Amino acid sequence: MRVSQLFTKTSKNIPADEQAKNAQLLIRAGYIHKEMAGVYAYLPLGLRVLENIKRIVREEMNSVGGQELLMTTLQPRDIWGKTNRWDDEVVDNWFKTRLKNDTELGVGLTHEEPIVDALSSYVDSYKDLPLYVYQIAPKFRNELRAKSGILRGREFLMKDMYSFARTQAEHDELYEKAAEAYTRIFDRLGIGDRTYRTAADGGYFTERFSDEYQTISEVGEDTIYVDEAKKLAVNKEICTDENLVKLGLKREDLVEKRSVESGNIFPLESKYSDALGLYYTDEEGVRQSIIMGCYGIGISRVMGVLAEVFADGKGLVWPEAVAPFKVYLVNIGDVVNKTTDTYDRLQKAGVEVLWDDRETRPGEKFADADLLGIPYRVVVSERLGDKLELKARTGDKIEELNLDELLKHLA
RNA sequence: CGGGGUGUGGCGCAGUUGGCUAGCGCGCCGCGUUUGGGACGCGGAGGUCGGAGGUUCGAGUCCUCUCACCCCGACCA
Numbered sequence: 001m002r003v004s005q006l007f008t009k010t011s012k013n014i015p016a017d018e019q020a021k022n023a024q025l026l027i028r029a030g031y032i033h034k035e036m037a038g039v040y041a042y043l044p045l046g047l048r049v050l051e052n053i054k055r056i057v058r059e060e061m062n063s064v065g066g067q068e069l070l071m072t073t074l075q076p077r078d079i080w081g082k083t084n085r086w087d088d089e090v091v092d093n094w095f096k097t098r099l100k101n102d103t104e105l106g107v108g109l110t111h112e113e114p115i116v117d118a119l120s121s122y123v124d125s126y127k128d129l130p131l132y133v134y135q136i137a138p139k140f141r142n143e144l145r146a147k148s149g150i151l152r153g154r155e156f157l158m159k160d161m162y163s164f165a166r167t168q169a170e171h172d173e174l175y176e177k178a179a180e181a182y183t184r185i186f187d188r189l190g191i192g193d194r195t196y197r198t199a200a201d202g203g204y205f206t207e208r209f210s211d212e213y214q215t216i217s218e219v220g221e222d223t224i225y226v227d228e229a230k231k232l233a234v235n236k237e238i239c240t241d242e243n244l245v246k247l248g249l250k251r252e253d254l255v256e257k258r259s260v261e262s263g264n265i266f267p268l269e270s271k272y273s274d275a276l277g278l279y280y281t282d283e284e285g286v287r288q289s290i291i292m293g294c295y296g297i298g299i300s301r302v303m304g305v306l307a308e309v310f311a312d313g314k315g316l317v318w319p320e321a322v323a324p325f326k327v328y329l330v331n332i333g334d335v336v337n338k339t340t341d342t343y344d345r346l347q348k349a350g351v352e353v354l355w356d357d358r359e360t361r362p363g364e365k366f367a368d369a370d371l372l373g374i375p376y377r378v379v380v381s382e383r384l385g386d387k388l389e390l391k392a393r394t395g396d397k398i399e400e401l402n403l404d405e406l407l408k409h410l411a
Numbered sequence: 412c413g414g415g416g417u418g419u420g421g422c423g424c425a426g427u428u429g430g431c432u433a434g435c436g437c438g439c440c441g442c443g444u445u446u447g448g449g450a451c452g453c454g455g456a457g458g459u460c461g462g463a464g465g466u467u468c469g470a471g472u473c474c475u476c477u478c479a480c481c482c483c484g485a486c487c488a
Contacts, residue, residue: 012437012449013423017480028422037480093487110488144412144486151488158488212488221487261488298488332447363448370448381447389447 001325003356003368006030008043010368020219022304023149025316029371031324038146038154045372046303048324050157053299054136056188056321057159060181066132066161071114073138075106079113083275093141107140112272112294115162120278123164129280129290130170132178134161136299148219150304151260161295164273166280171291175267178295182213182263189302190319191215191309195262196233198224199247202266209238209247210266213297214259215305222261225254233257260305261298268292316373317393325354327410328374330365332381339380342388345403346378349411369393376410 008030018024018034026032031046042050058068074097080086086106088094095107108114115133123129136159146154163178165171179197186195194216199209214224214233223236227249234249236256244251270289273279279287303322310317320326327346331339339355346353354374356365369377370393379389387400390409401409 009438010449011422016417016423019481139488141487145484147482156488160488264488296488301488330447359446361446361448361450363446363450365449366447367449379447383447 001354003354004358006044006354008045010371018149020147020149020151020304020308021311022151022219022307025307025311025371026150026304029316029373031316032150038143038152040150040153040155040300042300045324049303049306049318049322050299052322052324053189053302054157054159057185057297057299058136060185060188061132061134061159061161063184064132064177064181066134068135069118069133070135070137071108071111071118073108073140075108075114077104077106079117079276080106083113083272085113093143095140095142108137109139109141111135111137111160112162112268112292113276116272116276116278116292119164120276123278123280123290126166126280126282126288129164129166130174131164132161132174133164134159134295148221148304151219151301151308152221153300156301157299159297159299162268163293163295164278165291165293166282166288168291171267171293175265175293178265178293179211182265182295182297185297186213186215186262188321189306190321191262191305194309196224196226196231196259198233198235198259199238199243200235200264201238208267209243210264212261213263213265214257215262215309216257217260217305217309218258219308220258220260222259224257224259225251226257227253228255229253233259260301260308262302262305263295263297265293265295268294311373314367315371318373318375320375323373323375325352325374327351327353327376327378328369328372329353329355330362330369330377330379331355331357332362332365332379333383335380335382342378342380342403342406345407346410349407351407351410378406 010030011028014024015027018027026046027034030043033041033043035041077086085091094109097105097107099105138155139158140155143154146152163174165174186192196214198212198214200212202208202210212235214222224233225239226233234247270291273290273292278290280290282288306319306322307316329343343353343355356368373393375393377391384400386402388403388406390399390401390406
């Protein structure tokens with residue numbers, strides 16, 4: 001892709017109506033566009049990041065056997081009535097709308113009910129289980145107050161997976177397998193070292209804990225206590241002596257941190273399956289409850305978390321795995337042919353390149369390379385002769401390489 | 412939903428106690444000079460001041476209503 005063809009532009013001005021660093025930088029760099037409070041559009045560069053995050057999450061969900069599907073945003077009232085989650089007194093952040101004939105509809109804020117309802121057409125026997133299904137889809141929540149830029153919007157992109165097990169033991173296995181996939185996801189996203197599996201409240205209908213994946217960051221809304229050695233944490237909300245004993249943690253080993261909830265997994269027991277009439281028949285011909293688990297990751301939130309956590313004074317810094325492009329190519333002086341050649345060779349080698357082919361001064365290109373947070377910058381210049389310059393976004397070292405050496409480094 | 416604040420070209424802002432053709436920076440268009448860390452000169456385009464109503468000879472400046480946005484709190488992935 002050439003910068004001259006990209007319709008977005010960078011801006012030197014910080015948007016006045018954004019306080020959150022993630023939104024300020026993402027808007028300045030042209031990754032997102034604010035529609036209204038808590039509602040953001042993803043522009044070409046932002047979409048590429050989002051797709052990269054989705055790809056990683058999707059690969060890991062597939063690796064545990066998750067089957068991807070796509071549920072609807074429009075929701076019928078009746079299935080939510082069966083679990084008592086329709087009333088505004090119970091769930092106060094519904095967006096609701098109506099058909100022309102006045103039938104009430106909900107705008108999906110989560111998908112336990114519709115997924116269970118859909119599966120009930122197909123899952124009848126012990127032979128149909130266990131099962132994981134997931135989707136990556138927008139969620140709509142009518143929050144009283146949107147804040148923190150892309151970290152907490154009214155419309156956001158979420159991956160939600162649901163597991164269906166025949167027994168508690170089978171559920172526990174599925175749950176742990178998904179937890180391991182979560183660890184791999186955060187490692188691949190580059191925030192594994194600062195993301196902790198965190199024991200949290202399991203909800204009013206279960207004695208069990210749920211597990212949040214909390215990423216350490218000052219912008220976070222949660223307070224957690226971290227056991228660095230065990231790589232575990234406890235949410236402040238449940239950090240009682242009794243719970244610490246249950247979790248095998250000692251208070252003196254814990255350090256208090258601010259964090260953002262990047263993902264969360266929790267046991268649902270058979271609350272939804274029972275309520276919606278999803279059962280299976282066992283080998284003896286006896287009807288049994290299905291034990292469910294739920295596994296969420298805020299895809300768009302993760303994008304904001306990455307922006308927050310890695311950005312420096314010059315702008316965004318993307319981990320290579322999610323960066324919209326791997327290389328920001330800059331031509332200085334009369335070197336168009338050589339730059340075209342470099343651009344083509346890199347692309348043929350499978351390296352994603354954003355070529356800043358604008359007729360502007362070098363300083364502006366460098367500043368934009370930094371603001372956009374592309375992992376590597378390659379410079380073609382008369383001054384360099386046959387060599388090219390390679391610089392990582394995060395470092396100061398500049399290497400001078402010929403094209404073959406460069407390809408070896410990047411491909 | 413409680414408290415606080417802000418709406419003026421695409422973005423960031425200034426506009427004394429109401430007063431004449433509403434300014435500045437960034438960005439944009441044209442010409443020229445520049446070209447390794449956001450260049451410079453000259454010339455342009457673009458706003459009716461969030462919206463509605465009112466007071467006044469006169470409203471971006473005052474009043475009423477209203478919409479939107481931001482921050483703190485409560486609530487949430």
